Amino acid sequence: MPRHQPGSSLRAARELYLEVTKDPSARPLVVASWQRSIEYKVKSGSLEAPYLDNPNLDSPLARAALPILDRLHEQLADDPVSTMITDRKGVVLSRKVSHEGLTTHLNRVQLAPGHVFAERYVGTNGIGTALASGRPVMIAGRQHYVEDLRDFHCAAVPILHPIRRTLLGAFNLTTIRQGSDGMLMAFARSVAAQIEAEIAAIASRRERALFQDYMAACSSARPGPVLALNRDVVMMNEQFRAAVTGPDHYALLDHAREIADDRRAEGTRSIALPSGRVAELRVSRCRREDSNAGAVLRVRLIGRSQPGPAVSTAPARPVLGLLGSSPQWLRAVADSEAAFVAGTRLHLLGEAGVGKRTLVEALHRAHGAGRRLEMAEAPLSDGPAVTERWLHDIRELLAVPSNVLVLRDVHMLSDQLRQRLRSLLTQLDGTATGQLVMTSQPSMVGTDDHLDRFCDATVEVPPLRHRYGDIEHLARSFLRKYRPSDESRFSPDALALLQRCPWPENVRQLESVIRGLVRRPPGRVIHVEDLPPECRVSSHKVLTTIETLERDAILRGLMTRNSNVQRTAQDLGISRATMYRKMRRYGIVPSSLT
Template sequence: MDHPDERVVDLSASLRAAYDRRTGSTRPGQVRNIPDPGSEQLARARTSFLVDEEVEPGVVREPILASWTRSRHYDVDAERLELPYDSDISMDSVLTRAAGPIIREVADQLISEPVSLILTDSDGVVLDRRSGDGGLTHHLDRIWLAPGFSYAERYVGTNGIGTALEGRGPAQVFGHEHYAEHLEDLACAGAPIRHPVSGKVMGVVDLTCWRSDANMMMTAIASTVAKRIEETLLEQSGRRELALLHDYLIACQRGRGAVFALSDDLLMMNDRARELFDPSDQGPLLAEAGEALKAGQRHQVLVDLPSGNTARIQLRPSWTEGNRAGGIAQVQLITNGAVPTPRSTAATPTLPAAVGSGALWAKCCQAVDRHFRAREWLVLEGEPGTGKTTIARATHQGRTPAAHLRVLDAEDAGPRWFADVAEELQTGGGTLVLAHVDRLDAEGVQALCDVLDEHRDTTDPERPWVVATVTAGTGSPEHLGELLAHFPSTVEVPPLRHHVEDVSELVPYLIARLTRGAELTCSPEAMRVLMRNRWPGNIEQLYQVLRKVVARRRTGIVSPADLPAECRAITRRVLTPLEAIECDAIVDALLDASGNKAEAARHLGMSRATIYRKIRGYGISMPTTG
């Protein structure tokens, strides 16, 4: 549909009329401008909010104030934009096919206006951007409001795109209402696009212009364009959804097992599926089934679930179009080949020394355990300090506590190290953990490959179970390819920030280990401080923090005052030694000043503006008294 839709003759005229009817305007064509979006009063209110001072009532609209609060919770940097970029955005999706012709048509009608028309996906990633104003386009490039970049609130703070996604409704943000200062010269209005069958928010239509050109018509235009896209989605989805519904009903009639019907836009399940799978299991199961359906053919997959069970999924596509598919998943629960009795709350098997019951951690432990039972050599990949070696040890001890276990760290690689690896492989049985193999140089990798080659393809059930650990996030060096080929599977160990709920279990366990059973417990207030931290250094960082606590207090109750200063900083990365010293000094000064930032700044010899900026940059959370 590349030609203008016959239903829309004059976009600007029809939208203006609709707006006048909605607002009660008595003069046709009149556009009511918004209050000055660059007002000094609003700018002062934003500054007060950013420095934790009281905001004057009535100055900031309630939706904006709520968005500012969310932005602070997300720890958005108001002074610097840090946006994720997706270099592989799909321009062949349900949304883009429905929206493309409409976006082109509307952009043509607005070509003479100083406004940019933007389409994003449900994560706020810009898919398309149209504008006839060169100056505005250049400015949007500078602030990365361009295809591939995400303008979700958690990255940018208050803005038309992210705030529409968070509020699931139209959002308009003008001038200093933006959380990030780099956006204060702009005005934007976004409207969410919902799938007409499932109601799922699929993306946002946004209009962005200079704040001096802003008016309330922007929201009406965005909402109307979003509505047209939804109508097109309804027309396109009918055939596929009917095919999926037909196959779902037949599958339910033919068997009594668990049946799921799923596509990008729709999910159905029968009563048996609800009985067998609680919500924590449904997520990973459906994610795996959705990916597997894209193969476009009937087949079977096995999925390890957070509950500790394994699911066997029989897949049958109902339709496939490019990289999208919908179909039926018939699921059985299996454990060691036997069908278990369904349980509404399945207990996760606890591995010794691998503490935690969060869904991601439990799923990881279950996957490692499954490879151990099959004696399949395995790579454990994760950030430093996530517990890769701990999981390998715990799996070994949980299954074969009396068997031999050896951990060899590649940091110590040398002639003797390689001889020890060869000896462990020849002796047979037990478990061998090769830690940090990504730190081997090319010569070391080749030497290790030569040692492993002899035992790579043996079917001897007594051969040792070999686990290699590598660090995630830096990319595997090219020379590791031959070595990693010796290990058929890789399991990712999640960072602590992705299962932070396990901090409440890790803290008492680690304290008991550090105090050797002494009576030391963590207060609820201190636990809340620990659980707010992002732990960029993962479990190892938590261990070191608690070691400092235990050095000061051996018995009693740990209070927030007993925690090291670094616990007050909610950072996204591990601080450099110099940054850690500075952060600790700021926290100590704030504690001495009872949270008074001005007094802390005076004590440290820095300006009030500087301490506010550093508090925000380090993510320091402190009570305030003035």
């Protein structure tokens, strides 16, 4: 296929778009897809499908679809037809091809597992257009936006969750054979229906199994409060409803959802609740039908609700001067302090904004007399000269025994630089070096991350949404910090709202919110309507990981754009109407937004 310069490529695409619009057989769906492709500035003369390593084959869609695709593979032996399944982002999860010649063609255009075929990257194509439109689509020959794809005929059908009717992904049939479009589409619809039926059957079996475990827990001699849940279902008995109310209810549900999503979570957990009580959770996994069928939690409440503040305003460790007394925070501080005092290498895990740097600085102030605190971050470039200089600086800093080196955000290091750093730390092992503290975000660290083994202690700093009892005292502390003489106080409803906010940016975001409040007149009660839009979020809905990321992206956009919905929508590449719809879906209150 010929290649064009960017300018000529766009002109050629517009000329071909005019041809497509004049073609009597062109459907509005294809024309709209070409318009989007031009708006995305996709290069029609070159194919650029991003690649994501290790696509998630453990999703409900993949588990339901792969056995069906295996059976289809046997039925379509030697036919030049490929069957594929993709996730909702257009990532190809699986591909089955029986014809060797077609495999060569598909590999040449990167139509293979791990590559992303969303319209944003490759323009009009079966997978991307079906996902973008939410409708079955047939894209044949010159209807493809990118030249390299115009030898193919693709029939793709979106796959929806049978209960929630949310988009899970797509099933795609691809061939280079002409004249079989009707058959391909009928076949693709049939297979997609089979996959949706299998997802429904798996969900039904999973939820029946969870219900059986839930009923068994409720039927025991002394059931007490019982909660059972997975991503689609929440069940609770009357004892739970009566015993856990108000902010405690939402706090406990938030913790329970994270526990249910973690397949390794089992045994006993203790959770500090906003009222001052502690919930002891006995976690049992439901493993009858599916390893991720959910969890059953037996709840025991310890202590009484406090009429005033749930916890003391005393700092977690007076010697460190850190505010907070939630059990998770206290444990993280104590474990970090023990490692720091012992001089061992420490790895601090925690979401952005939880206070990892603040914790290290407090440890150094309390126990770092005579030692120098140095901060280093990942280099901005992977160029050889830059990385060599960076590694040299790290070696020089660690060569001084009195140094404490904080290597921040190691999850940002490239694979090659991680390997070089591992080699450097291996060389320095056993020699007199400065103390090393690494920080990273837990969602960015894989199970095979060998950097972790160079640290003698790993501590996870809890996110703010798990420190309910600390939110009020942190908020009051920030209010005093930015307006020392202000006697303002929060209304009960405003405090409850602050405690229920998901805080995607953690303590950093809370401080930003309180700093914004000092513009209001001092000395009066802070009500719900005084809080910015990012706080007015209902966190009691069950969200998938992708939905959580989407919600947090909207919140960050509103924060950055001073609550301007139109500009935030433009930044996110969605319409204003879609923005408002998503805000309603995630409980982001639109009142007072511009």
